[in-house]
Amino acid sequence: MKTLLLTADQTDKAAEIIKRGGLVAMPTETVYGLAADAFNGQAVADIFRAKGRPMDNPLIVHISSLSQMDRIVREFPEKAKALADRFWPGPLTIILPRSDSIPPEVSAGLDTVAVRYPSHPVAQQLISASCPLAAPSANLSGSPSPTTAAHVMSDMDGRIDAVIDGGDCEVGVESTVITLACPIPRILRPGGITAEQIREVIGDIEIDPAVIKPLAEGQKAASPGMKYKHYSPKADVILLDGDDEAFEKYINEVMDDKTAALCYNGQQERLSCICIAIGEKDDYNAYAHNLFASLRKADEMGCTKVYAHCPRKDGVGLAVYNRVIRAAGFKIISLQ
Numbered sequence: 340m341k342t343l344l345l346t347a348d349q350t351d352k353a354a355e356i357i358k359r360g361g362l363v364a365m366p367t368e369t370v371y372g373l374a375a376d377a378f379n380g381q382a383v384a385d386i387f388r389a390k391g392r393p394m395d396n397p398l399i400v401h402i403s404s405l406s407q408m409d410r411i412v413r414e415f416p417e418k419a420k421a422l423a424d425r426f427w428p429g430p431l432t433i434i435l436p437r438s439d440s441i442p443p444e445v446s447a448g449l450d451t452v453a454v455r456y457p458s459h460p461v462a463q464q465l466i467s468a469s470c471p472l473a474a475p476s477a478n479l480s481g482s483p484s485p486t487t488a489a490h491v492m493s494d495m496d497g498r499i500d501a502v503i504d505g506g507d508c509e510v511g512v513e514s515t516v517i518t519l520a521c522p523i524p525r526i527l528r529p530g531g532i533t534a535e536q537i538r539e540v541i542g543d544i545e546i547d548p549a550v551i552k553p554l555a556e557g558q559k560a561a562s563p564g565m566k567y568k569h570y571s572p573k574a575d576v577i578l579l580d581g582d583d584e585a586f587e588k589y590i591n592e593v594m595d596d597k598t599a600a601l602c603y604n605g606q607q608e609r610l611s612c613i614c615i616a617i618g619e620k621d622d623y624n625a626y627a628h629n630l631f632a633s634l635r636k637a638d639e640m641g642c643t644k645v646y647a648h649c650p651r652k653d654g655v656g657l658a659v660y661n662r663v664i665r666a667a668g669f670k671i672i673s674l675q
């Protein structure tokens with residue numbers, strides 16, 4: 340199939356493709372999403388095929404108005420309304436009891452459904468011109484999520500109907516996922532909306548242990564997406580836990596001409612390997628914004644190893660940690 344590259348003002352054309360049951364990659368404020376009509380089980384099944392995504396990993400339904408919630412969820416409890424009021428439109432996904440109108444393909448047969456109201460104007464226009472959209476990230480399953488239309492094309496050209504080019508995604512990592520379908524709300528995936536911000540609105544929440552640790556053998560994942568190796572470039576990613584001096588010394592000792600480092604601005608002059616700067620020191624918004632693009636860049640440059648600083652585990656740092664630790668297959672070298 341030929342994949343059309345559409346401009347941001349061609350959402351009407353994209354909406355026609357969606358209404359016909361086709362697949363369109365759209366920009367959002369987090370990463371590019373691969374969208375289909377959320378009420379069309381056949382179209383949703385095509386998303387899994389195009390990505391090579393395991394069928395037991397459910398998708399997020401994207402809306403452009405709260406009035407659409409009625410058809411998607413069975414209940415919209417007060418805590419969920421408080422979160423929606425504070426963080427929607429924006430990078431927060433809320434898991435709630437699923438309405439029967441949502442086909443089982445979307446939720447991978449679960450009794451719950453994940454919903455998000457994105458803030459990106461192009462995503463909103465596309466949803467308003469078509470319908471609520473089921474969408475995972477628009478990458479081949481397992482590879483780093485796409486934050487530009489070029490990343491989407493590199494994975495999906497020939498596999499989907501169209502890509503809308505909306506430029507760079509602002510946040511750069513996927514939405515925060517919280518489930519309210521349990522007694523104490525629980526973060527299943529950290530993202531641009533932090534645990535600290537959520538606590539300010541609804542009080543006590545838990546963070547699922549699988550956010551920062553691998554699942555134990557045989558352990559059941561609260562979010563099926565936690566099971567899979569994720570976000571990985573072809574190069575090996577290795578996290579280094581230690582201060583700047585130890586980081587630089589270690590890399591300069593082990594590097595070869597195919598070694599890259601994700602470093603902060605100014606650190607390049609002390610590293611002798613290929614350097615991919617990701618922003619100012621300790622700027623975790625920049626680390627999130629540039630992480631996936633940098634991992635893809637390392638592959639484009641033919642690097643076989645990518646060293647990265649081990650992020651902090653609070654604020655947006657937790658979202659970066661959650662992605663980079665999976666990209667690294669949980670490999671951390673302690674330099675303390």
Ligand code: AMP
Binds near residue numbers: 396
């Ligand atoms: P992606 O759209 O690729 O960013 O992935 C969506 C994430 O949300 C995955 O990690 C899913 O496992 C998770 N998710 C979606 N729906 C549910 C649900 N009903 N229950 C638990 N996790 C979900």
Ligand code: MG
Binds near residue numbers: 475476484
């Ligand atoms: Mg994904």
